[in-house]
Amino acid sequence: MRDWDELCCGVFDTIGPNLLGTLATKRIEPEYGSRVISAVDAYDRVICRFAWGAGSLSRLTRLGAGTSLPGLVIQRLSPGFVRRRARRFGDGITVVSGTNGKTTTAAMLATILGSTGHAVLANESGSNLFRGVATTLVSGPRHARAGVFEVDEGALARLVPSLQPCVLVLTNVLRDQLDRFGEPETVARLLGEAAGALPSGSAVVANADDPLLWHAVEDAKPIGFGVRVSDTVAAAPAGARMDAEPEVCPTCGGSLVYRRRTLAHLGSVHCHRCAWANPDPPTFLAEVGKPRGLDGMSISIAGIPCALRLGGIHNAYNAAAAVAAASSLGVPATDSVAALETFLPKFGRTERLPFDGRDLWLLLMKNPAGAGALVRQVVGSPRVQTVAILVNDRAADGRDISWIWDADFESLVGGMPIVAGGIRASDVAVRIKYAGGSVIAAESDPHRLLAAMTDVTVDGDGIAVLATYTAMLDFRQAVLGSRVARVEDLVALTS
């Protein structure tokens, strides 16, 4: 189904410039005076309707999700629309980028801004390329005055000049999608360039615990955020972690010494050769007591206690980032923290789905570091009795799945039963075998996987589902779909 959407975009991309593009008035620029501006505005409105219609058609005919087609249409027919529309956000636009935590951080920030009375527009569907952001601008309410957009690292170079954000939030640089970006250093460089391309007066909010990222954006005078874990059991073990980036100084290549480490290569470090160090403590510090468990933790952000309704150290980072960004936009930290206490996780990020008497916890897994954080969270949670690992190898997941061998699945072995799923379920089974355990079921088909999971669990059990992006989509659809099917069965029985 998603392939159809892509194909649709491809068709439009090829035909568009010729058939429809010739109809487009190209020489419209808003610098010509009010009459031209209103003409451009009217034109944009018409094209907006058309683009929106194209998206709805795509959804209605079930050919695609309609999350990128409208954006593509508007980009073709009204170039510069994103730039013109972005100027109407009087309360400023925030762009969130980085490897992990974009969606959750953006959602947290949108919640904070919403609770303080701003009319917020955000690309919550996670469609974070140029087209996706354009689609959000097309279909979103016109009265929105604050924008929060998560943007793919690769799309930053084009979106930052168009959106002219007043705050840029950079979460982290972890190893992810090597078949797209080549290497983490490339991503760090992209983020650094984006920070340099901001309009003057804009603020950069960056993860101070990430040496690679911090070094790349240091020149932009960023506002730092970070995390401290006081619970020594939960704190990452000292020494090298296999899911981390190599510990070399980003300045001189000497080896880095960690004073403390929270996740993967995140922590406070200094170089033993050139004495380069990241800030300790950063301006916005989240202090975590016991980060374990899935459905909540107590932390304090910038000294203000906060009862979050989701667990995990990675979410402490997201919360700190959101509070730091909100304060750059003028929201006091106390208000931000109060708003965060009402925040509930979004799609596939510690989402809880009841199914057949069981509790499914959906956890999006993108790379070794993220997987390691989730494993630690799952192992420490008394509410999880079984864990499922779903790995797909489509473009959105990363086609090279070698990374699963860098993820710390060893910690799962010997504890609870493990089920493997996704297109590469058999690779997960091999991975667990070499970790010293074995999976009790391996099923590529999401419906059969669901059946297998039901077989090996009992009523009231909690099942943690760690899945890559498209595996998560497929699985979620299977869960929701089979629930509908059950209702239909009942109707059929009673009539």
Add this chain to the structure above:
Amino acid sequence: VSDLVIVHLYPRLLRTYGDRGNVLALKRRAEWRGFRVRVDEVSIGERLPRDAGLILLGGGTDRVQEIVGKDLAARRDELAEAAQGGTVVLGICGGYQFLGTRYVMPDGGEIDGLSLLDVETRATERRIIGRVRARGALWGEAFDLVGFENHGGRTTLGASVQPLASVSRRHGNNGRDGTEGAVRATVVGTYLHGPVLAVNPVLTDTLLARALFPLNGNEPLGALPDAEERLAHADAARRVREEHRAKKRSMLVAASLIALSLAFGGPRAAREIDDDDGGRGDRVAPAAVVERPLMIPYDLARTAEITGTSRSSAGPRR
């Protein structure tokens, strides 16, 4: 006392593509057969153990390979001696390039390799990325290989090495001659990730048997129940076929679309619209985003700067 010593060179630096999985595969498969295995992780400045049976060199990012290159240059004689003595040396991706005679940078500058394999690599801007299925042959064993490759360098084989495997034309060492990897005596190089030893147990066992030769002689290793491995191998092979078919289909669609659009509007209209996008190349076809984004060449280019091994007067680029 151990029967087999596996040396993982620079485990914390060269590990971009799950190279730890390769070590784990070797270790487990030897242990399951009752051999005692020791894994030595050797990093910068640390000594190579004398009793190494198998040395593994993985791939890293450009920046890290710069750092490693310097240390590796100092180990040249030590590694050559080990290989001469029958130690199995396996280089993967960047590690494979290190094993060659030289690496030619885009500006023409050259970096000396370890010269354990008679191959040379030329850096290019266009990476070869994709799933691979190959027909492999090593020390009299023939087997199917699956994996994933992602490299900017084009490697050509000299007269004294054999390819590890044959692949379809667009893949492998250079995307031209249908070869993948290289072998000379006990030195093996390959571009395949997977990790290659985790999903290709026959290759793993072939390497293990050779590394255990001093202890085990020509005695074949016992068979293992490899149901999971065989299934994963078959699934990977199926994904190669599926991707191949999808590519064919989309090329057909693209060709017909181009023909259509030429018939309707002609190339002029297309150009005009392109220019209107602010000259930033606004045309982001879905395939382009995924397939060929902002890559930088996977090379050892700047190694020269640190090691000072550049032979050319052109000097390294910055």
